[in-house]
Amino acid sequence: MQAGQTWLLRRAQCALSNRVPRRQDLELWRARRFGMLLSAKADRTGGFFWHMRALVARRSLWVPFREEVESWLAGWTPPHRKLLLVGPSAGWCLPDSFLTRFEEITAVDIDPFAKPLFSLLHGRALRRAGVRLSWSQTDFFADPAHVLHAHPDATVLFCNVAGQRCVQTRDSAAVEQEMLRLRALLQGRSWASFHDLLSAETHETRQARHLAQQMSAYDLLSSYGLGGEWFDHLTGQLLPPNSPRRIMPWRINRGRLHLIEAGWVEG
Numbered sequence: 001m002q003a004g005q006t007w008l009l010r011r012a013q014c015a016l017s018n019r020v021p022r023r024q025d026l027e028l029w030r031a032r033r034f035g036m037l038l039s040a041k042a043d044r045t046g047g048f049f050w051h052m053r054a055l056v057a058r059r060s061l062w063v064p065f066r067e068e069v070e071s072w073l074a075g076w077t078p079p080h081r082k083l084l085l086v087g088p089s090a091g092w093c094l095p096d097s098f099l100t101r102f103e104e105i106t107a108v109d110i111d112p113f114a115k116p117l118f119s120l121l122h123g124r125a126l127r128r129a130g131v132r133l134s135w136s137q138t139d140f141f142a143d144p145a146h147v148l149h150a151h152p153d154a155t156v157l158f159c160n161v162a163g164q165r166c167v168q169t170r171d172s173a174a175v176e177q178e179m180l181r182l183r184a185l186l187q188g189r190s191w192a193s194f195h196d197l198l199s200a201e202t203h204e205t206r207q208a209r210h211l212a213q214q215m216s217a218y219d220l221l222s223s224y225g226l227g228g229e230w231f232d233h234l235t236g237q238l239l240p241p242n243s244p245r246r247i248m249p250w251r252i253n254r255g256r257l258h259l260i261e262a263g264w265v266e267g
């Protein structure tokens with residue numbers, strides 16, 4: 001640890017309880033008043049305000065992150081023609097160049113806005129490329145085995161969704177177990193995920209980097225020279241420990257940085 005640097009890694013459970021509401025909490029609170037606009041679950045991840053933010057940010061603040069995602073996905077070449085997208089939202093950060101490589105895509109997202117907005121954003125490119133798209137407004141994590149078994153010959157991409165589980169459930173041990181169970185369920189399949197690993201209120205930013213294998217949160221923050229208080233999204237066990245991965249910093253808004261972990265596993 002370098003002198004002068006301190007970290008406080010908050011587990012999801014602590015960070016959710018007894019805290020002063022922040023601006024994003026107030027947004028969610030406002031969102032609940034317009035219940036007809038939001039599904040019961042989507043208001044905690046995705047949903048109307050997420051799309052409003054994404055609509056503006058994807059062409060400004062999120063451009064470097066979207067480019068990182070595109071370049072990472074360009075390096076992933078699973079042999080399958082079918083793709084299962086979990087939690088793609090409208091695909092605000094998903095490039096057409098990746099989606100059009102498949103013959104058939106099934107998207108699973110609990111957010112009722114996701115399907116029409118995804119079609120607006122990607123529909124034309126998919127139609128031109130002859131990609132068949134189907135949609136399911138299902139809670140993937142309610143029964144992941146069921147969803148995966150329904151798509152035995154599809155490669156799976158988790159689209160920045162795993163790191164949302166700690167927002168949806170307050171039991172951090174259960175979330176960590178869920179990550180391990182999911183990894184076991186996926187054994188033998190070809191799959192990939194990009195997900196929130198750590199996040200913080202900070203104006204600092206950093207370059208993306210490659211890791212040959214898993215690195216502890218403390219070592220990662222240390223190697224980036226980042227200090228302060230960080231929120232642990234409890235996804236550190238999702239990728240197999242020895243899998244190479246990419247860390248892609250995502251400035252989600254002007255005062256908040258997410259470190260996104262991205263990796264794939266060959267079937």
Ligand SMILES: C[S@@+](CC[C@H](N)C(=O)[O-])C[C@H]1O[C@@H](n2cnc3c(N)ncnc32)[C@H](O)[C@@H]1O
Nearest residue numbers: 046087088089091092093109110111139140159
């Ligand atoms: C951070 S957004 C993903 C953004 C996406 N990568 C993009 O490019 O726009 C997370 C998405 O996961 C979806 N989601 C969260 N929990 C889910 C669950 N249990 N089952 C299915 N989808 C879920 C949310 O509705 C939301 O659309």
